[in-house]
Structure formats: C-alpha cells, structure tokens
C-alpha cells in the first residue's frame with residue numbers, strides 16, 4: 001500500500017504541481033491517475049520513487065516513510081516504465097532487462113535466464129533478446145520497457161503513459177497484455193494516463209485529477225461512470241455528451257459499434 | 271611542381287632520414303609533444319568536462335573559456351612561455367596543453383549533454399547511482415563526441431608542434447627554421463610535406479577510431495532509421511577545427 | 516609598460532597589417548562557401564564528399580601551407596597573398612559545413628510554402644532560405660573570424676608583417692611586454708570583429724533574437740568546431756537543450 005498524506009510539491013520556479021494531496025493506493029491493485037496534461041500526474045508518480053522530492057507532507061510504502069530510505073535502493077525496488085520506453089540504446093534488449101537485477105548483484109547468467117522468461121511474460125519472442133532497442137518497433141520497445149520494470153520482481157510498478165506513443169491497435173494489444181500480466185502477478189500498479197478509456201479499462205481504482213493534483217473524483221470505474229461527482233468529471237468522462245451511449249450498427253455485414261454522433265469506435269468480434 | 275619533387279627528394283635522402291637530428295627523430299619529438307600534451311590536457315579537461323556535462327553546472331563558463339582560449343595566438347603564447355620559464359621542451363608542452371584543453375573539454379561535456387535526457391532519466395529511475403549513470407550511460411553514449419574532442423585536440427597540437435623550435439624545443443619545425451635561414455626550399459617543402467602527412471595520417475586514424483567507438487546499438491539504430499529520416503541530413507564524420515597551427 | 520608606450524605607433528601599424536590580412540579571408544571565405552555549401556546540402560551524395568574534402572583541407576597545418584602556396588601559385592615566398600589565400604582556404608573549409616548545416620536547418624514547411632506562393636528557385640534561395648539560414652551562418656562566421664584572426668600571426672614566420680612580428684621580435688630581444696602586447700592586440704581584434712558580427716546580425720536579422728534556433732546555433736557551432744562534434748550531427752539537430760544565456764547574443 002502506498003499512502004500520500006497532504007503531500008505538496010512546489011518546483012523551484014514556483015509552480016505548485018501537487019497541492020496537499022492525500023491518497024491511498026491499495027496493494028496488489030491497479031490505481032490509474034488520469035487527468036489532462038499538466039495536472040500533476042507525472043509529479044505524483046515520480047514522488048513515489050523519489051525522482052521528484054516532495055516539498056512537504058508524508059509518503060509511505062507499507063507504513064514505512066520513503067524519505068528514510070536511500071533513494072537509489074528505493075528505485076531498485078520499484079519498477080518504472082515510461083512513455084518512450086527509456087531503454088539504453090547501446091545495450092541489447094536482454095541487457096536492458098537485466099539492468100536492475102545486475103545492479104542488485106544478481107549473477108549475470110541467472111539474471112539472463114530470468115530475463116528470457118520475462119520476455120515470454122510480456123509476449124516477446126526470445127529471438128529478440130540479442131537485438132538493440134533501435135531494431136524493435138515502438139510496441140516491442142514498450143514491451144521490453146515493461147519487462148525491465150518487472151525484472152527485479154518489484155512489488156510496485158510505476159507506469160507513466162507507457163502506451164501513449166504507440167498506434168491504437170498496438171496500444172490495445174499492450175493493454176490486454178497488461179491486464180493478463182496483472183492477473184498473474186498481482187503487483188501494486190500506479191498507472192498514469194490522460195486517456196479516460198484506458199483508465200476505465202485498466203483501473204481497479206481510478207483517480208481523476210484536476211490542476212495541482214487535486215482529486216476531482218476517486219473510485220471504481222463503475223462508480224465514476226454512474227455517479228460523476230461534478231460537472232468537471234462529467235465533462236472529462238464525456239458522460240454529458242453521451243459519448244458512452246454506444247450502439248451497434250451493421251455495416252458491410254459487420255457489427256460496428258458507433259457512438260452518439262454516429263462515429264464508429266470499433267467492430268464487434270463475432 | 272619541381273619544387274615538390276625536390277621536397278620529396280629531400281625527405282628520402284638517407285642522410286636526412288635517420289640519426290639524432292633526422293626526420294624520424296623529429297617525427298618522434300613531434301608525436302611526443304602531441305600525445306604528451308593531449309594526455310596532460312585529458313587528465314585536466316575530461317573529468318571536468320564530464321562533470322559539467324553530468325551536472326549541467328558551469329557550462330556557460332566553459333563555453334566562454336573555450337572561446338577565449340581559441341582566440342589566443344599560439345605562437346605568441348609559446349614565445350611568452352619560452353621567455354617566462356625558459357627554453358626547452360617545457361614551454362612548448364605547456365602551450366600545447368593549453369591549446370588542447372578547449373577541444374577535450376567541449377568534447378567531454380558536449381558528449382554527455384548530447385545523450386537523450388529521457389534515457390538518462392530512465393536510467394536514474396531504474397535505480398542507477400549518479401556514478402553509474404555517468405559511467406554506464408552517459409560516457410558510452412557520449413564517447414563518439416569525446417573521441418571527436420580528442421581527435422581535434424591531437425590534430426591541433428600535431429600541427430602546432432611545428433612551432434616548438436621557437437623555444438628550442440626540437441620537432442619538425444627545426445627543418446623549417448633551417449630551410450628559412452639557408453633559403454633551402456627543398457628542405458622547406460620537404461618538411462612541410464612531412465608535417466602535413468603526419469597530420470593527415472592522425473586524422474585518418476582518429477576518424478576510424480571515432481567510427482569504431484559509436485556504440486553498437488546506436489549504429490544499428492541509424493541503419494534501421496531510414497524510414498524516419500529527418501529532413502535535416504546528418505553530418506558526416508566531422509572536420510575538426512584547429513587554430514594557431 | 517614602458518615598451519608599449521614607446522612603441523604605440525609600431526603596435527598600431529602592425530594591428531592595421533593584421534586586420535588587412537584577416538578581413539579578406541573572412542569575407543572571401545563566406546562568399547565562396549555559399550555555393551559550395553549549397554551544393555553540399557542540395558545533393559545528398561555531394562555532402563559527404565565536400566565536407567570530407569573541407570575537413571582534410573583544414574587538417575593541413577598552416578605553416579606548411581603558407582610555405583607550399585608560393586610553389587603552387589607562383590608567388591614570392593614573402594608575398595602576403597600566400598597568407599590571404601591560405602587563410603581563405605581555411606575559412607572556406609570551416610564555412611562550407613556551416614552553410615550546409617544552415618540550409619539544411621531551414622524548415623521544410625517554410626520552403627514548401629514559399630514554393631507554393633510562387634517564388635522561383637533563385638528567388639526562394641535569396642529571399643527565404645538564405646535569410647532564414649542567417650543565424651547559423653552568423654554563428655559559423657564568428658568561428659571563422661576568431662580562427663582567422665589568431666592564425667594571421669603565423670604568417671610572420673615566413674616574413675609577412677602582422678602582430679606576429681611582435682612575437683618574433685620580442686623573442687629575439689627578450690622583451691616580454693612586446694610579446695604580451697601582441698597577444699593582447701590579437702585578442703582585441705578578435706573581440707572587436709566578434710562584436711561587429713553580432714551587431715551586423717542584430718541589424719540584418721532582427722527577427723532572430725526571439726528564435727530559439729538562433730540562440731542555440733552559436734554555442735552548437737562553437738562546440739562542433741572545437742570538438743569536431745560529428746556523430747551527434749549538425750548544428751541544429753539537437754532539440755534537447757535550449758540555452759537562454761545565449762538569448763542576448
């Protein structure tokens with residue numbers, strides 16, 4: 001469990017990115033932080049592994065104040081996946097995945113063996129292990145990023161818009177893969193996105209943020225969808241425009257899902 | 271063109287090649303200055319450059335100093351040291367160290383700075399210490415530029431080392447001095463050819479080294495990157511710049 | 516100081532000699548490098564070749580070049596023309612890369628828009644691409660200027676009059692002040708030239724002050740020049756760091 005208690009982050013230039021945030025992120029569940037750009041999602045996420053230092057307040061992991069810990073050690077115990085995968089371009093896929101275990105002192109051969117298994121977990125062919133990141137597609141790079149985040153078998157996985165830069169089809173594959181992985185591994189995942197559909201798809205708990213990291217609403221997708229707490233929330237989830245009122249039409253013999261405006265949003269698998 | 275033939279004849283005259291004051295001995299002196307000065311400059315400038323690149327601190331001062339040092343006329347510097355600390359090898363060596371520093375310094379910090387900030391951020395987020403970020407990420411990825419800096423420093427010094435004779439410091443300039451004094455144009459041209467060839471050979475070696483030290487994954491990327499080729503063409507392996515040669 | 520005060524006339528006349536030797540290579544180098552840089556940028560295959568040739572030309576040490584030029588040009592060995600030609604070669608070698616980079620950095624969208632508005636290729640080059648390349652060209656020119664000014668004194672070794680005379684004469688007569696005054700005067704010329712170029716940039720490229728490319732160009736050019744920074748690419752290829760401190764330059 002991760003707990004924020006009245007945490008504030010003020011950057012040196014005076015920007016208050018997070019203002020007195022109090023939030024509990026339950027263990028072994030996926031909490032999605034969703035909000036528009038600049039609402040403070042990344043800042044909140046990065047305070048958990050102390051890539052950003054809080055200005056005031058307390059952050060605890062399983063009751064332990066993270067500020068009592070060595071930041072480097074803390075980071076090695078927490079997986080981190082970011083939008084552009086952040087892989088080291090001069091290291092092969094396999095060496096990227098083993099980075100943290102090797103830093104932690106695991107033997108190289110052992111770490112490699114575990115890494116190959118992880119490639120299976122994230123749905124990558126083992127033959128890609130000897131490639132360099134630049135020789136992979138964007139979606140494959142993202143999978144390696146996830147494998148690297150999981151490599152040290154952390155309890156916590158931080159994901160900052162990990163699927164933001166891939167095309168919709170690949171994104172959807174990656175989302176399904178993550179759901180499956182989470183079902184198997186049961187990590188405490190903190191997932192940041194600005195895509196409300198992604199939030200509802202992945203989150204056990206969804207935290208909708210306004211500017212300054214203020215919580216507009218927090219709850220399960222069903223709670224938020226059925227009872228938007230404010231106009232802001234209603235607008236953000238598109239409820240007021242009935243964007244979620246989907247219906248099915250038959251086009252060219254296929255069942256196409258269309259929204260209120262008649263725009264197709266998907267095809268039903270038969 | 272006869273003059274060039276005379277020059278080559280002078281070079282390949284066995285009487286000029288070997289012996290204590292021969293061409294080979296002078297080449298050895300020229301190279302000792304070059305690598306000696308660059309080594310000393312490297313000890314000073316590379317750690318400093320890496321620190322500037324890693325922390326982002328002091329970069330403006332570094333740019334300013336480099337620019338200022340570049341504007342210094344090396345002949346004047348050499349002579350003022352010769353008058354100040356006496357003739358011999360020390361004054362030229364000191365001059366050449368100062369000459370090499372800007373190249374090495376900016377090679378080091380430009381190399382580190384050129385590394386994608388997101389890669390560095392990700393490495394830190396994985397739990398690398400600052401030292402590990404520097405040695406495992408920034409240094410290998412910045413190596414081509416760092417070597418570019420060394421290359422540029424080496425070329426600058428090998429060219430300028432010709433001036434060492436003004437401080438009675440030997441090296442290939444001795445022949446040029448002789449040739450000027452005795453109006454021996456064959457010797458002048460011959461020595462000039464030797465210096466030029468030496469510089470070109472070093473340039474070739476370093477151009478090769480610089481290519482070799484581009485990290486594997488980075489070259490691999492450049493090959494597959496064809497589809498997303500930027501409108502701005504990439505620079506080819508570069509023309510380092512020397513001054514005060 | 517005594518020596519300086521007693522020899523102000525000499526210093527001044529040598530300074531004029533120095534300036535007279537430095538200015539033509541800077542201007543000629545700029546003019547000559549424009550068509551070459553244009554070709555380097557326009558035709559993909561020519562870029563590598565032209566930039567490699569200019570790189571190699573720059574590798575030729577200056578003293579040997581000054582000595583060899585009379586044999587090639589048929590000039591006398593004491594002829595100042597040798598120094599001017601030699602320095603022009605260096606200026607071109609340096610500047611070709613700047614021109615190619617500068618033209619490459621002109622936004623493709625702007626170029627297409629200009630074509631769409633009906634500029635002919637010639638007009639488009641002189642009225643759109645060339646001015647837009649201005650900040651990077653200026654940065655290159657500043658490097659050429661500093662480098663040329665400091666190289667002129669080597670000419671004094673082969674007897675061409677410049678501030679380098681003060682170095683050689685100071686060495687012979689063992690007068691440190693004389694050498695020091697030569698160094699200071701050289702630095703002053705470099706600074707004055709640089710200020711003039713920056714001023715010219717302000718007047719000719721008033722829009723560039725707010726342009727981030729322009730702000731970055733000078734620093735990158737200096738780094739490229741000093742470190743032979745090649746693998747990372749051209750002057751403006753790096754989107755990472757902007758440099759507010761260069762804003763006023």
Ligand SMILES: Nc1ncnc2c1ncn2[C@@H]1O[C@H](COP(=O)(O)OP(=O)(O)O)[C@@H](O)[C@H]1O
Nearest residue numbers: 011013015017036037038039040041042043044
């Ligand atoms: N290093 C920083 N220095 C100053 N302001 C920052 C910094 N990082 C983020 N901010 C500001 O903090 C606010 C929140 O940023 P961020 O957490 O990145 O938002 P999000 O991830 O939701 O887009 C923004 O206004 C942003 O400009």
Ligand SMILES: [Mg+2]
Nearest residue numbers: 041042043160
């Ligand atoms: Mg963000």
